[in-house]
Amino acid sequence: xxxxxxxxxxxxxxxxxxxxxxxRAISFLVSAMNRSNRTDHIRITSHPxxxxxxxxxxxxxxxxxxxxxxxxxxxxxxxxxxxxxxHGGSYALYRALAVSSGALDPIRRPDLTNTHPAVxxxxxxxxxxxxxIVSLDPWGHLVADVFKTQIAEGVDIRPTIAITKARLDxxxxxxxxxxxxxxxxxxxxxxxxxxxxxxxxxxxxxYLPGIAHRFGCSETTLRHTLFEQTAGMFPELVTRPDLHVFxxxxxxxxxxxxxxxxxxxxxxxxxxxxxxxECNGSDVFGSDICTCRPYLIHGIEECARAAQQGGLGIIVxxxxxxxxxxxxxxxxxxxxxxRQEGGDAASxxxxxxxxxxxxxxxxxxxLMPDALHWLGLRxxxxxxxxxxxxxxxxxxxxxxxVERVPLPDELVPADAHVEMAAKKAAGYYSPELPxxxxxxxxxxxxxxx
Ligand SMILES: [Zn+2]
Numbered sequence: 341x342x343x344x345x346x347x348x349x350x351x352x353x354x355x356x357x358x359x360x361x362x363x364r365a366i367s368f369l370v371s372a373m374n375r376s377n378r379t380d381h382i383r384i385t386s387h388p389x390x391x392x393x394x395x396x397x398x399x400x401x402x403x404x405x406x407x408x409x410x411x412x413x414x415x416x417x418x419x420x421x422x423x424x425x426x427h428g429g430s431y432a433l434y435r436a437l438a439v440s441s442g443a444l445d446p447i448r449r450p451d452l453t454n455t456h457p458a459v460x461x462x463x464x465x466x467x468x469x470x471x472x473i474v475s476l477d478p479w480g481h482l483v484a485d486v487f488k489t490q491i492a493e494g495v496d497i498r499p500t501i502a503i504t505k506a507r508l509d510x511x512x513x514x515x516x517x518x519x520x521x522x523x524x525x526x527x528x529x530x531x532x533x534x535x536x537x538x539x540x541x542x543x544x545x546x547y548l549p550g551i552a553h554r555f556g557c558s559e560t561t562l563r564h565t566l567f568e569q570t571a572g573m574f575p576e577l578v579t580r581p582d583l584h585v586f587x588x589x590x591x592x593x594x595x596x597x598x599x600x601x602x603x604x605x606x607x608x609x610x611x612x613x614x615x616x617x618e619c620n621g622s623d624v625f626g627s628d629i630c631t632c633r634p635y636l637i638h639g640i641e642e643c644a645r646a647a648q649q650g651g652l653g654i655i656v657x658x659x660x661x662x663x664x665x666x667x668x669x670x671x672x673x674x675x676x677x678x679r680q681e682g683g684d685a686a687s688x689x690x691x692x693x694x695x696x697x698x699x700x701x702x703x704x705x706x707l708m709p710d711a712l713h714w715l716g717l718r719x720x721x722x723x724x725x726x727x728x729x730x731x732x733x734x735x736x737x738x739x740x741x742v743e744r745v746p747l748p749d750e751l752v753p754a755d756a757h758v759e760m761a762a763k764k765a766a767g768y769y770s771p772e773l774p775x776x777x778x779x780x781x782x783x784x785x786x787x788x789x
Contacts, residue, residue: 385575386418388582396422396495398585400547403468405479405486411545413587414496416447424576425587427498429543432589449496452484457503459538459601464716472737474550475707476542476593477501478714500543500587507534508596512637513644521641528599528647535644540595542711546586554706559584591618591659593711596640598654599647604716610651611717612745614639614724615734617660617703620667628753629674629783631760635747639724642745646722656711663693664702672696675786677758684783689762705733712739728767744769758783 402408413423426432438444467478479486480500487497507530514533516522524531552562566586567577576583603609616623616639619632626633636655643653662670677684677692690700708730712720719740723731726746734741746769752760761781764770 383418385579386421387579392582394422394582395420396490398422400550400584401468401470405482408468408479410483410487410490410495410497411477411480411500411585411587412495412497414498416449416496417494420495422583423545423585423587424574424580424583425589427500427543427587429587429592430589449491449494450498452491452499455499455502456484457481458505459503459597461503461540461601461714462605462716464604464714466713466716469713471550471553472713473710474547474554475544475710476714477545480542480545481540500545501540503538503540506537506539506596508537508640509534510637510640513641516641516644522644523648525648529644535598535640538597538601540597542593542595542714544588544590544592546588548584548586551707555704591661593659594657595711595715596643596655596657597652598640598643599650599652601652603652607718610646610649610721611654611719612642612646612651612722612724613654613656613712613717613720614643615656615658615708615712615730617658617663620661621670629755629759631747631752631756634751634753635724638747638751642722642724651721654712654715654717656708658703658708660703663700664704665693665697665699669697678783678786682782683785684758686758686761686765686781689758690766701729703729705729709734709737709739713737726763726769728769731769746771755784757781 396409396412398409398411399407409422411423412420413426414420415426426435428435435444439446461481463478466472477500481503483497483499484491487495491497509532513522513529513535517524517529517533522529524533528536530536548562549559552559555562557565563577563581566588567574570589573589574586577586614636616632616636619630621627622630622632622634623636624633636657639655640653643655646653661667662673673693673696676696677689680688680692694700705727712734717739719742720734721742722745723734723741723743724745725731726744731741731744747760758781760768
């Protein structure tokens with residue numbers, strides 16, 4: 341697959357020896373540090389209990405939340421923990437700052453009164469199908485109810501999914517109403533042009549054996565790589581082979597649902613869906629070097645229309661800025677593209693990214709279908725995306741795609757033709773006959789802003 345370098349499983353015997361060495365080294369790393377909430381000592385890592393039993397075992401893939409068990413990433417009651425890492429994704433670091441500054445009590449637990457989901461996502465077979473969902477907790481939105489006894493007893497169990505309602509107020513949708521593409525119906529599309537949606541925030545919860553399987557490597561290799569590439573941030577990846585769930589410090593996913601969510605249970609419901617990877621520059625600020633916001637907005641309009649026609653519209657928004665390489669890398673690449681000999685050209689579009697980042701793309705769509713599996717989708721009628729990687733990931737994991745909806749040419753911004761030409765040449769879906777105009781597309785230079 342373009343942009344992804346295959347992860348080669350390391351020879352198992354060697355891994356075991358390395359693992360033992362690392363575990364030994366880490367166990368000596370207990371040191372006195374600043375005052376924490378309970379003790380003057382910081383415990384760098386934990387090790388499996390001698391009898392090999394965790395208090396709250398996780399049976400990933402079990403048919404109910406109770407049988408699966410709660411995912412506990414608490415930092416206040418070490419003995420309860422059954423996951424590596426802590427809650428909140430990348431925001432765990434801000435929580436640490438809040439504690440450091442004295443603004444937050446480190447042992448405070450959330451009061452979950454009235455936080456339960458505003459709409460019901462029907463439980464589906466996919467929640468417990470082996471290997472189907474590996475990067476989120478299918479019961480993450482229900483923990484306050486299912487585990488209320490344990491929570492009342494003081495166990496720090498936190499939701500990893502939250503479901504609420506919203507209105508979207510977008511100029512482009514008002515435009516769509518003016519031009520007759522959307523109609524005010526007083527229910528989904530309101531008189532002022534705002535659109536009613538349900539929105540779902542999902543924090544990542546990784547089941548490591550399942551993640552390793554998706555990437556074609558051993559769990560041991562995955563654990564060691566995660567340990568090393570975060571500079572030892574999570575020693576339990578190495579010292580706790582009995583813990584298989586990891587709460588990674590990365591951004592999550594937001595789902596925007598258009599239409600009656602209960603229609604998810606009806607397999608004949610027509611589904612329109614865009615899976616969108618974050619692009620702050622375009623999505624929020626309207627930067628014209630790429631097609632992200634125009635495609636997102638086009639997707640929102642398609643989703644609203646689908647809902648008005650009795651179907652369901654679904655936007656899945658993943659925090660994977662700059663192809664999951666980050667915005668600094670992305671802006672460096674922009675400069676490298678603009679300053680290269682001959683100017684910004686489609687023919688060298690992917691090459692420039694690889695020069696800076698070492699890979700063309702780190703989004704690895706292998707995990708992307710999980711949110712759609714969670715919604716119970718086996719088919720998408722209209723996929724609002726031209727990405728071959730997204731399409732391949734969906735179809736490869738058993739979600740049929742009936743129709744692919746390309747971005748209309750008139751919505752491609754001025755400076756984004758380089759990106760579009762490069763992507764089409766590399767395999768992006770396009771209903772036109774394939775033509776290689778990648779050599780002809782040249783973008784704006786840095787002195788033309
Ligand atoms: Zn973009």
